[in-house]
Amino acid sequence: MEWSIQEIARLVGTTSRTLRHYDDMGLLKPSRMGSNGYRYYDQAALVRLQRILLLRELGLGLPAIAGVLDGQRETSKALMTHLKWLRQEQERLARQIASVETTIRKTEEGEQLMAEEILDGFDNSQYEEEVVNRWGRAAYDHSNRKWATLSKEQQRDLMVEQERVARALAEASVRGDDVASDEVQQLVRRHYTWVSFFWTPNREAYIHLGEMYVADPRFTANYDKHAPGAAAYLRDAMRVFAERNLD
Amino acid sequence: MEWSIQEIARLVGTTSRTLRHYDDMGLLKPSRMGSNGYRYYDQAALVRLQRILLLRELGLGLPAIAGVLDGQRETSKALMTHLKWLRQEQERLARQIASVETTIRKTEEGEQLMAEEILDGFDNSQYEEEVVNRWGRAAYDHSNRKWATLSKEQQRDLMVEQERVARALAEASVRGDDVASDEVQQLVRRHYTWVSFFWTPNREAYIHLGEMYVADPRFTANYDKHAPGAAAYLRDAMRVFAERNLD
DNA sequence: CTTGACCTTCACGCAACGTCAACCTGTACC
DNA sequence: GGTACAGGTTGACGTTGCGTGAAGGTCAAG
Secondary structure: OEEEHHHHHHHHOOOHHHHHHHHHOOOOOOOEEOOOOOEEEEHHHHHHHHHHHHHHHOOOOHHHHHHHHOOOOOHHHHHHHHHHHHHHHHHHHHHHHHHHHHHHHHHHOOHHHHHHHHHOOOOHHHHHHHHHHHHHHHHHHHHHHHHHHOOHHHHHHHHHHHHHHHHHHHHHHHHOOOOOOHHHHHHHHHHHHHHHHHOOOOHHHHHHHHHHHHHOHHHHHHHHOOOOOHHHHHHHHHHHHHHHHOO | OEEEHHHHHHHHOOOHHHHHHHHHOOOOOOOEEOOOOOEEEEHHHHHHHHHHHHHHHOOOOHHHHHHHHOOOOOHHHHHHHHHHHHHHHHHHHHHHHHHHHHHHHHHHOOHHHHHHHHHOOOOHHHHHHHHHHHHHHHHHHHHHHHHHHOOHHHHHHHHHHHHHHHHHHHHHHHHOOOOOOHHHHHHHHHHHHHHHHHOOOOHHHHHHHHHHHHHOHHHHHHHHOOOOOHHHHHHHHHHHHHHHHOO
16 A cells, blocks of 8 residues: 555645655655655555654654654653653743733733833833842832832832932942942932832842842843943942941 | 943843844844944933843743834733733643653553554554543553553564454455445454454444544544545444444 | 954854745546 | 646745854954
8 A cells, every 4th residue: 555645644634745844854755756756655654654743742853753763762761851841841931921920910000001101221020030039029019019109200200310320320430439438328328218218128138239230130231321330330339338327 | 321232232131143133123223323334222222122121031022022112012912912822832831741751651661662563553552542531541551451461472463453454444445345244244343353352342432433533533544544435434334333233 | 563352244054844836747527 | 639627846935033153344452
């Protein structure tokens, strides 16, 4: 028994294009080629094709399938490797789903909309993970609630203040001012006051916050956009401030 | 403040290639182009870039991101659509993981190895889902245990018998024999006997099995490989047999 | 002037085919 | 023999989001 390319495609539920593809890449050769160039497949080819499709349904890539079918790789080993990859993918998806859900919830609460209008460039909701991971959900929720109670004008004022402080600090860093100087420490005090509106950090937390500005590229970008190195400069200034003024 | 392509790439943690890509596709244009062709980005561009990367981390495609950023699509709607897609992907992955685990278990029990040697073309383990779904796990396990107790010679004999019956039925269908004829019904009896080795179907189940041979392309392929239409022919013959001989 | 870092524009590569396009073959019917 | 129609063939581009050279111009420093 022998079949044309269409017949065998229908038989196993695939397309002739796929079979030609498998031929081209050497995964499944026709058992015979007609003098007219037509491809013909026999029962052995059918069996091989069915195994190919079985492994394909499991998500294996075609090169991996070829390795298994040609006896180069053990079936179970290939599947174990594949399984690990699948599990990782699933975890990644789970994290992504959680993030998207959070983001949706926030946009529905209008938070993101405000962010779009006002907070662009320093969207506090964007950093939920960091805040929550390091200082707990309570602080974060508190911070959010406080933010939500504000009028748009008040929110804008806060953002403007943040921008001013950041810019002034950047300028100080460009001038090379000592981070311990009165002027710089005065700017840091304004920064601390600004932060305190959302959440009151102790010495350790405030120092930690400064480190985060440098460690997390998203924060870094938001300070370095005023001047390169501004984030690191702010971190140093914050440390001095914390050690002098906080417990 | 203005940055070169490398600077802004490092600032947000991406590559200059990516930024050129976004430029090419119109997702993020540089704020200014130098007379030398260099790309320069200002703060507004930085903000837009950060939003792009935020959405990208959520898994949105670049065209979708463009739609959101240009205000053509609502953020939350885009995210909802995306979330549905993510959930479907996760389910698909879960199913695939289950399948791979099952397959690994079977290969480790040596079942698949035998299948590779003997059962190719009618691998009973390949159809676990159908069998389990329609007649319960007990029947399937019983069937598997029985198979496992056999010697390789016995297994081979059973497969040979199945092939003989299938081939003879295909020939009868080609000749156009009546499915109710004695000869054909004799062949069906051999088929029933063969099936009964694994599992004893009643009238309804046996008729159902015949229907499955036609409905499921994988079964169909295994009978039609002897002759086109053989699966449908067998189904008809099985129905006659069941109605005459089974309860 | 050289070096080295950075910039530019092509353009292929990846995974697994889908989808034309342009052109033969085989079979059936008149 | 002609005609129609289904089915076969070989290219070759499109898809997603960049990575990765290739080949060559630009800029600041020594």
